[in-house]
Amino acid sequence: MAFGSFSGNRSAAPMAEINVIPLVDIMLVLLVIFIITAPLLTNAVKIDLPKASSEQNVSKAEVIQLAIDADGKLFWNGEALDRAAMLQRFHDAAAKSPTPELHLHADRNTRYEVIADVMSEAGKAGLSKIGFVTDPPAAPAAP
Template identity: 45%
Template sequence: MPFGRSALGSGSGSGGRAMGAGGQRPLSDINVTPLVDVMLVLLVIFIITAPLLASSIRLDLPQTDAGQPNEEPRFVSLVVDAKGAVYLNDEPMDDAQLAARLTQAAADDRNTEVQLRADQTVPYGKVVQLMGIANKAGLSRIGFVTEPPAR
């Protein structure tokens, strides 16, 4: 037997095909690249879902009738048209009537919201005056209603 060669690895016809071209042994290592890809995808999925799972704490909360979550929020609609006329829930009002009705609404529920709709041409001073009337009546929640721009 020559130095460094086995009987199977010689260039003769026995086993030359199983050894591959050039007489080298076939590689028996596992290709880990797809395994690493799958593990990285799973790691990203776990990183994203872990905060969602951590916030699901099961509690046995006490029961009370103090605040019902299904109650509709109360609001009054305050409108100022282009001429400066004031309407409360679609009824025309002067400043004294408005103050009385807003005081009544505040007495019924202090969390009543005033939804203020004002025409673009209404002076800023008139809007501030109405906000002051609502604030003096005890209603501090004022929302400005707008329209989205035309496309």
């Protein structure tokens, strides 16, 4: 960048050049600083840690299969029982940890009132995981 000129031609136009040399100097200094400091950040203390294997203690919840036939008869895991015995078993099962899952197998012709009553009593006893078990639809025959 020149401040003056020896030529007699004096023009009043400003200089339109950008001096990039100071910018390059700063960038090179920063590059050197990063090259020097980057390896210092990755150093770690070498420690020989002990090896231990442990498995997560996962206790699976018991599954209770409660079947209700078309006449409203109750079956606890295949064993026939009456309503009073069912209520007692609900309370006993709810006291277990983890709380068992209740799977309802209801006949297609079972009255809704019976199913709603069983679900209500299970909820009152503390069984919150209730599921309905259904049969998948039959696959259509191939032509």
